[in-house]
Amino acid sequence: EDQSVIQALVVFMEKLNPGSMQTTPNWGWNTSSDPCTSKWAGVTCDKDNETVKKIVLEKLNLSGTLDFESVCKVSNLLVLSVNFNSITGNLQQEVSNCKRLTHLYLSGNQFSGSLPDSITGLPNVKRIDISNNGLTGQLPDFSRLTSLLSFLGQNNQFTGPVPRFNYRQLDGFSVANNDLSGPIPDDTGRFDANSFAGNPKLCGKELPVQCPVKENKKSNFRDVLIYAGFAVLGCMVLVLLAILVFKKKKKQNDVKTHLSVKARNGSDSGRSSGSKNSRARSEFSTTSVESGGVSSSMVVLSSPVVNGLRFEDLLRAPAELIGRGKHGSLYKVKPDNGVPLVVKRIKDWKISRDEFKKRLQKIVETKHPNVLPVVAYYSSKQEKLLVYEFQQNGSLFRLLHGSQNGQLFGWGSRLSLASSIAGALAFMHHELKSDEIPHGNLKSSNILFKDDMEPCLSEYGLMPINPHDPDPTNDQTTTPFKADVHAFGVILLELLTGKPVQDNGSGLSKWVTSIVKEEWTIEVFDKALIVEGASEERMVVLLQVALRCINSTSTPPTIAEISAMISSLKEEEERSMTSSDP
Numbered sequence: 001e002d003q004s005v006i007q008a009l010v011v012f013m014e015k016l017n018p019g020s021m022q023t024t025p026n027w028g029w030n031t032s033s034d035p036c037t038s039k040w041a042g043v044t045c046d047k048d049n050e051t052v053k054k055i056v057l058e059k060l061n062l063s064g065t066l067d068f069e070s071v072c073k074v075s076n077l078l079v080l081s082v083n084f085n086s087i088t089g090n091l092q093q094e095v096s097n098c099k100r101l102t103h104l105y106l107s108g109n110q111f112s113g114s115l116p117d118s119i120t121g122l123p124n125v126k127r128i129d130i131s132n133n134g135l136t137g138q139l140p141d142f143s144r145l146t147s148l149l150s151f152l153g154q155n156n157q158f159t160g161p162v163p164r165f166n167y168r169q170l171d172g173f174s175v176a177n178n179d180l181s182g183p184i185p186d187d188t189g190r191f192d193a194n195s196f197a198g199n200p201k202l203c204g205k206e207l208p209v210q211c212p213v214k215e216n217k218k219s220n221f222r223d224v225l226i227y228a229g230f231a232v233l234g235c236m237v238l239v240l241l242a243i244l245v246f247k248k249k250k251k252q253n254d255v256k257t258h259l260s261v262k263a264r265n266g267s268d269s270g271r272s273s274g275s276k277n278s279r280a281r282s283e284f285s286t287t288s289v290e291s292g293g294v295s296s297s298m299v300v301l302s303s304p305v306v307n308g309l310r311f312e313d314l315l316r317a318p319a320e321l322i323g324r325g326k327h328g329s330l331y332k333v334k335p336d337n338g339v340p341l342v343v344k345r346i347k348d349w350k351i352s353r354d355e356f357k358k359r360l361q362k363i364v365e366t367k368h369p370n371v372l373p374v375v376a377y378y379s380s381k382q383e384k385l386l387v388y389e390f391q392q393n394g395s396l397f398r399l400l401h402g403s404q405n406g407q408l409f410g411w412g413s414r415l416s417l418a419s420s421i422a423g424a425l426a427f428m429h430h431e432l433k434s435d436e437i438p439h440g441n442l443k444s445s446n447i448l449f450k451d452d453m454e455p456c457l458s459e460y461g462l463m464p465i466n467p468h469d470p471d472p473t474n475d476q477t478t479t480p481f482k483a484d485v486h487a488f489g490v491i492l493l494e495l496l497t498g499k500p501v502q503d504n505g506s507g508l509s510k511w512v513t514s515i516v517k518e519e520w521t522i523e524v525f526d527k528a529l530i531v532e533g534a535s536e537e538r539m540v541v542l543l544q545v546a547l548r549c550i551n552s553t554s555t556p557p558t559i560a561e562i563s564a565m566i567s568s569l570k571e572e573e574e575r576s577m578t579s580s581d582p
């Protein structure tokens, strides 16, 4: 580090009253040594040992004041933690000089005074923990901080309203036990009463104190006029909308009638029995019945699940649209006295009937207990239908991001799911390599739980492989099999972070990679896993496996290699479970 920075750091430490700490061996923090090469206590530097990146001084009985002006001279400082000391005084507004700071931990001290507004000028800050201090005054508007992931300000004496944040983006938030007042903002979403408790002047739906309903009895003539104006405007918008919807419907209907011209059973589209599913049914039936003599084109596989199912039965049964993805729609269908099924309808797949049939035969032959079998399929020029058994226990996506947020989905189960799915995928890749049939659309909504909660891959090999797909994983050097490995890496990240995936997982993998670079890896893991006390060491290993799937450019590992790594990790986990008993 620069001599001037070293000097600033020494001043910073002096103001913290390190007292007897200075005599501990390897303490450092003096002008005659370098924080990186001499490894000062609590200091972490970059890989090349050139600049300080983290300063973590927790539980050291430090009692002075926090000199941001000095410490922020470290221009690359990412992490500053002084949790659990006895530091006093105000928080200087120079905190905002630490421009690159991502983590600020000041919990468990005796800071007083108000939080400087300048804190909202830290463009990269992700975690702020100022809980358990004696801070007062109003909290500033945090909505500018678009990188913020958590704010913990509980157990202080803040007053005034609950400030604005990008609540939807936060995974941790608390202002409990302060003296805040007024309503809690509408968009706090998944933060429950615990995040706000202990503020007697706060009101809200989930709090003991309800907000008063605003009464507006004295509406005068002007108000009436304004409302009338709005009402007229509203009506116009509604009429416009109705026209638009009507037009669209008409267009759709045109297509349907066109498609259903050849329908043998012309009554299908009009058979509205008055049940609530009738609309969905007609949509499914009319577009699917397009080809005459359909029975013969439907291949029903000899599975007890669909014993004797005929195409007509499928069309006659009530169908409910449950998904409309990039490649087609998904319907839940309950045939008379049969088990519930799902029908995937894929449109515009440029594949000949023969090729499709051959492909499906291959897929059907390749059976694995963790791959959901196709129970019937049908192909016509315009569309392909694939039938599976409906899985009532839902998908991995739902388990991780549904109402329970993965709370009850522990580390052991996640690791074992990863191992089963990797194993299944490795098997399928091995068997279908020469036919060049990868999964093609691997994601957490395509991992379903069977009745025994064993995970299974659904929709294997269904996706049209389009060479012009702008998908970054589909460049020339990337075979479709490699794309599966990449997608599997993204699923591992989802399991580890508990965060949903958008844009092909590139956002999530960038985020994880950046945090791992910061050497603050624990930050990426799902809180539920940390709370559970999952082995950090093994989570890090799985994270490295995930990053290898995602980041290897030229020669990514094969799924078989990945599968082997995960099973040995799982064995290690199992061994530790049996040996850790006292």
Ligand SMILES: Nc1ncnc2c1ncn2[C@@H]1O[C@H](COP(=O)(O)OP(=O)(O)OP(=O)(O)O)[C@@H](O)[C@H]1O
Residues within 6 Å of the ligand: 322, 323, 324, 325, 326, 327, 328, 329, 330, 342, 388, 389, 390, 391, 392, 394, 395, 441, 445, 446, 448, 458, 459
């Ligand atoms: N066999 C099944 N049983 C129960 N639910 C299913 C079954 N197959 C899919 N689902 C669920 O139905 C929903 C819609 O599935 P669909 O395949 O249309 O969506 P998607 O996977 O997001 O899109 P796409 O596969 O077209 O990219 C998903 O939540 C999926 O988990």
